[in-house]
Amino acid sequence: MGTKEEAQGTLSSTDFGVAASAFILNWNTICSSFPPWTWVLSHHQVEGYLSLENILLSSTQEEHGELSCPGPGKHSLQEDPIDVDDATLVHINPCKVHYYDLHIIYCNSYRVPVLYFRAYDSDGEPLEFDEIEKDLPAYSKKALSDSKWTFITQEEHPYLNRPWYKLHPCGTSEWMKLLFHADDALAKTGVAIELYLVAWLSVVGHVVGLRIPFEMMKQL
Amino acid sequence: MEEAQKYVWEGAIPLQIHLHESEVTTLPTPPPALILAPRIGYLPLLVPQIKPHFSNALPPGSPDTVWFDYNGLPLKWYIPTGVLFDLLCAEPERPWNLTVHFRGYPSNILVPCEGEDSVKWGFINSLKEAAYIINGNCKNVMNMSQPDQVELWRSVLNAGNLEAYVRISSKLKLGTVGDEYTDSGGQGQVKTGNYFTLQDAVKSILPEYFPNKSSTNEESSRDEDENEQKVPSEEGEKYLSENVESFYPSDNVEIKLVRIQGIEPKMEIPFSWVVKNLTNPEHYLHICVCLKVPQVL
Numbered sequence: 001m002g003t004k005e006e007a008q009g010t011l012s013s014t015d016f017g018v019a020a021s022a023f024i025l026n027w028n029t030i031c032s033s034f035p036p037w038t039w040v041l042s043h044h045q046v047e048g049y050l051s052l053e054n055i056l057l058s059s060t061q062e063e064h065g066e067l068s069c070p071g072p073g074k075h076s077l078q079e080d081p082i083d084v085d086d087a088t089l090v091h092i093n094p095c096k097v098h099y100y101d102l103h104i105i106y107c108n109s110y111r112v113p114v115l116y117f118r119a120y121d122s123d124g125e126p127l128e129f130d131e132i133e134k135d136l137p138a139y140s141k142k143a144l145s146d147s148k149w150t151f152i153t154q155e156e157h158p159y160l161n162r163p164w165y166k167l168h169p170c171g172t173s174e175w176m177k178l179l180f181h182a183d184d185a186l187a188k189t190g191v192a193i194e195l196y197l198v199a200w201l202s203v204v205g206h207v208v209g210l211r212i213p214f215e216m217m218k219q220l
Numbered sequence: 221m222e223e224a225q226k227y228v229w230e231g232a233i234p235l236q237i238h239l240h241e242s243e244v245t246t247l248p249t250p251p252p253a254l255i256l257a258p259r260i261g262y263l264p265l266l267v268p269q270i271k272p273h274f275s276n277a278l279p280p281g282s283p284d285t286v287w288f289d290y291n292g293l294p295l296k297w298y299i300p301t302g303v304l305f306d307l308l309c310a311e312p313e314r315p316w317n318l319t320v321h322f323r324g325y326p327s328n329i330l331v332p333c334e335g336e337d338s339v340k341w342g343f344i345n346s347l348k349e350a351a352y353i354i355n356g357n358c359k360n361v362m363n364m365s366q367p368d369q370v371e372l373w374r375s376v377l378n379a380g381n382l383e384a385y386v387r388i389s390s391k392l393k394l395g396t397v398g399d400e401y402t403d404s405g406g407q408g409q410v411k412t413g414n415y416f417t418l419q420d421a422v423k424s425i426l427p428e429y430f431p432n433k434s435s436t437n438e439e440s441s442r443d444e445d446e447n448e449q450k451v452p453s454e455e456g457e458k459y460l461s462e463n464v465e466s467f468y469p470s471d472n473v474e475i476k477l478v479r480i481q482g483i484e485p486k487m488e489i490p491f492s493w494v495v496k497n498l499t500n501p502e503h504y505l506h507i508c509v510c511l512k513v514p515q516v517l
Contacts (some may be wrong), residue, residue, distance in 0.1 A: 008356070109349045126328070154331050163331045167244075 009176030010111035013047075015193050020050050020104070022194035023201075032217045042159040049159065050104035050197075052131040056097065097122050102181075102210070104197070105158055113197065115204050116157055116164045129154075132165070137209045165210055167204060177204060224497035228481050229382045231259035233305045234315040235266075236454050237288075239274045243322055250277040254315065258379035259481060260500055262339045263288050263318075265296060265377060270320055278322055285325045285333055288318050296325050298342040302498055306479045306508040309334045335406025343502050350503035351394060360392045376501045385501060394503050395496075419487035419496050422478060422507065427513065429475050476512040480505070
């Protein structure tokens, strides 16, 4: 990552690839109990994006006394997951369970990663935006209602040609700039690219209620 | 030079719009609506003209969001009408026959549209993106005064007021391409020597379709794959989006034609001229490319 890009909080598409590889390695090692992020190739194998699918982000889990184990094939990525054994399984009201697919895709125009997501219930039916809004942390709900420019919009997924929700990228470089400048050591060692996505996701993930495990955050 | 811009601004596509048969409740079937659609405009903006034409024939109950299809293909409402036409009608169809629906919005395929507001925000977002690519920030667009915003949108909405548009958009400082094709006298004379052509531009985005060796491909074309490119007014910045997935290896695929604003310019034309005169109001240049693909054996 050239100093110029670093200073602007942006990164090139090649650097995104590097950052993504580092991120996957890190995540899958440190957070091995979590579902893994994968790299999906597209566009004639030239471009790719990060994918994490079938995860539970439902805040309705707080209604139950203990954290529950999701159904087979589904994973939970809630606040602070604890080990659950079968004895403490609590039946989740299937109507309340929301699953999310997250894709991190590089945006050529803004030269930053962008989060695309979609949400559906246990029958695979897509969720309406007002249901998704209920899942969002309180501060996001407020930001949504305050914001002059809606920052969650529905747009066509760049590769899948279907409508997905997207977190608007136009402010990203500004706060990434702040994040990196806040830490001199980070800027000097040039480890910046590799940690770009952890840093980025720690902010962006917050918006949708995705918590980055502490072990990953320690690196920043 | 302003003449070319005016020509583009006033370009229009004659449309013949049919109500989808499933929504016709009267006999005889209502005749299609004939509308002249501005090339730089968007289909949802035509709804106020179309709806009254069919209101008698529609089934009772409140209608859903309006959407259009061409030969069964739902049309992306945020793409300018002229671009849709250039892309989907390799052989220009006049009038262009489209079907309108007032029900059954395909929300698994099309991004939602709430009429003029959605189109306007889509337009402003594109303008922001173009500003970001050109200037490295969207400040000028974000800081537009409310009256300016209103007037800018109105000039696009009616595709009428080019002067108002030019006046307001020049405040955004989005022109960066130097006039390489005129000499200092501004007479429009082409400078001899090297300049970046349209061919160079397309080649830099789609290098795989410009064979280095002489082509020995003699197979006839069976099908046409179409690509749409958006290149904002700055050289070197590209954004590629394919509307149709290409499954053919690039080896035997050639470019059949390149169409911009309904024109097939000579490929040797200076690219800076193309950018200056053929861009859309949101500062994107839409280049429609038709490919010739060999018959699958």
